[in-house]
Amino acid sequence: MGVEGIGARVARKEDKRFLTGKGRYTDDMSVPGMKYAVFVRSPHAHAKILKVDASAAKGMPGVIDVLDGKQILADGIGNLICGWMIHSKDGSPMKMGAWRPLAHETVRYVGDAVAIVVADSVAEARDAAEAVVVDYQELPVVIDASKAIEAGQPQLHPEAPNNLIFDWQIGDETATDKAIATAAHVTEVTIHNNRLSPNPMEPRAALGIYDAGDDHYTCYTTSQNPHVARLVMSAFYNVAPENKLRVIAPDVGGGFGSKIYIYPEEIVCLWASKRTGVPVKWTSDRTEAFLTDAHGRDHVSTVKMAFDASNRIIGLKVDTIANLGAYMSLFSSAVPTYLYATLLSGQYDIPAIHANVRTVYTNTAPVDAYRGAGRPEATYLLERTMETAARELGVSPAELRRVNFIRSFPHQTPVIMNYDAGDYEASLDAAMQAADWNGFAARKAEAANRGMKRGIGMSCYIEACGIAPSAAVGSLGAGVGLWESAEVRVNAVGTIEVLTGSHSHGQGHETTFAQLVADRFGVPLDSVNIVHGDTDKVQMGMGTYGSRSGAVGMSAVVKALDKVEAKAKKIAAHLMEADESDIVIENGELKVAGTDKSVPWFQMALAAYTAHNLPSGMEPGLKEGAFYDPANFTFPAGCYICEVEVDPDTGRTKIVQFVAADDFGNIINPMIVEGQVHGGIAQGIGQALLESVHYDASGQLLTASYMDYAMPRADDLPSFQVSTSNTPCPNNPLGIKGCGEAGAIGSPPALINAITDAIGNNALTMPATPQKVWAAAHAAK
């Protein structure tokens, strides 16, 4: 692997600029003549807009203009869309209501944008925004998804009667019902998956620049996928055709899914720049982020898991209601369907599965993918159910899982997915050993002497990453292909640029992608630069989400490297008058195997560009591109074990041990992988212990600041014990599975299983706040 190649613990190249404050984020961008935008937002969760009166605001100091929803409609800017078509079980297409970038008739959640104020300064724009008088007629509000689909509830969109977007199913209901009817035991539970705010460190921002001379737009924005943003803004929102729209996502400070989507603000800033003739910059404040960043999760499910007399699962039936909020965000329909229900087999051999999913409009912020996206919902549901079943059946949780593990691969589940490789028992054994599972009873007794209730819980997760084979997702309704593209550009002096459609917003691509090149050609890491995040620089791309950058993005780089290597060998063979099949590349040199003849890498590159002495018919230059379309999803899996102590007097939970044993396939940089696992577990613990979005009955967001939205902090977390035991993925050239989401997927059920074990009461919902744990512990007495 070398000190900088695949598998090396290379320190992150990008950290120098991040740690010294030299990062360049969207809000750092400044262009001549730039002005500042503030959005006028609805204070009501549901209301008709009777009138928008901006006359006073337009006359205020520094104000350039105030633009509203009627104007953007008149200019032909389109509706925001959901890009994944789901059909209900009756064959009807999902019922998508109109989402206007600026509402002109109806507002449907607190924070819905109504107008944009452009002014010389943020302060002046804010003053003027307060002076925009919007005459609202309030309408009744519904927050809870289960309630919203009942008769007689407030209706959000005329297109969706009873607020039902689709009523979808997967699997074989008849076979599943039959299994349940004949089962020796059926475990029934109701599972709540709490609503979360994504909270990237950098809030969203957009800078729209219209150049009237060239009739061309530039958009700096906080995006995980600038090419997708350009595609969607061109093809669906009618902002500008692709050749007249450049999207740049510079340094981006975290996304967790929330920066996949195209939001109203970037569209409106671009449009407002043309309308006002000045570049327009908007930066979200933290309250706006709580109000308008797409939330995650918010499922309620009922579950029946059927077992035969030997504790083997013979059927699983799930009925889920998913709250999608006031509008359908870009991938919102895919999350509670193909990213969720297709993982309901977990690590288990289950012959019959049926899931029914209803998605629902409510007067809340849109809900879309958040780290894990559907897979945490599936894992939490399954692993809480498995734990409950083990307690009901009186068997150890590990034993129940062992009995049901899938042991031969490939394995076709009843819910589409075909698992390619894995060794679930290896992860389970590794985790149990690391956690000293067998010593738990003694630790519990010792804790009891101190008045503490100690509990232990496990979670065996699987996820589908590396999204995704384009034809497969196309057949399931995706509006896009999910390939990735790369270009490898060798300069005349031998330094190398890799242009990738993946986008790094914390993942460390500038290091790991460069490691691929260092590994292949033996050149120093410092001679390799990764170029990403700019549609004018990078040829094409689908961006970073769903743990796809390693499995898909790097695979595209590998394909391009193959082409570069082949041409480099031809050139070297020509220069050394050798056969190209005898050329090997080592330590920055192209050598003729078995001889002392060699050409330095840089000399070969120079030859490619001087073109004085190339093989007959060869084009000058050394630059190759590739697209990679994955053959299958990848299937990272693992086992997490959490041990807690609950203070019965206060209900406070202290995590005393957290073990993660993961199978990520081959690993490019173990240090970065560990960082991803640490961050993912922290977010998962956040969901399980602390975080929850709350609206009151009138639709006001109660958790609109960190005073009320509890984020995990260092002292909430233990030191994690992480390890990997890897089975390489057989379906991509590097054998990578992906690691970005695992921590957030696997950890919540392990934690809740541990707390419920500690207090002896299985009835506990996330987040397990001290109050809830205290009440549940007392109810158990």
Added chain:
Amino acid sequence: MYETQYHRASSVQDAVSRMEAAGEGKYVSGGMTLIPTMKQRLAAPSDLIDLRHIAEMQGISVNGRSVRIGAATTHDEVASAAALKAVCPAICHLAGHIGDPHVRHMGTIGGSIANNDPAADYPAAVLALGATIVTNRREIAADDFFTGLFETALEDSEIITAITFDAPAKAAYQKFANPASRYAMAGVFVAKRDNGEVRVAVTGAGANGVFRQMDMEAALAANWSPDALATVSVDATDLLSDLHADAAYRANLVKVMAKRAVAAA
């Protein structure tokens, strides 16, 4: 934040003059609540008159068991004052657990008490220690000072200049922090005087702000031990209920924190 005029007062009299000349003036003494509130445009004082740099409001003096803390003394200074720690470690412990290091180096005891946030820590100490709030006009007993949520006996332009109290024989503060804000969801300060008098003050839990828990005081006066509180029932009627903790849970926390405070004293 709306536009405001900042003044750095040089003396108490200078501060009063500037306040009386201001349209909608506000004293600031650290601003750890006020500044965020202004940033959210929820407060719009025309003038901010900063009390933190007034010499006569600085510092801690301990004479025997008699303590005086200047109102502009920061939490960090209180937390790390050796002379104070020698006679009343409980208040140092309390100050050392307010907010985070940034807050503790900006926020002041006078600012905290004048604001009377129902979840702030200092009001519990001031009330349980039976302290005296010294202002530029008078001396106010702690029992008369805290009059409701964010309400105090202070009159317009009146300035707290110092807090004085006699160090107790025993005292301790225990709080259970809100998981999000880390303010007290229930904080209990217990203090026992040399004459046997016991005062128990509760912050974070009361619907009307800080209050004394008289039943606990009586029980502890009779028997200064955590067990003495076992039979005391905490009435949840006037306790706060919010997203994070309902009144019944807060009632439990008050009792648990009181027991732990007695144990720690």
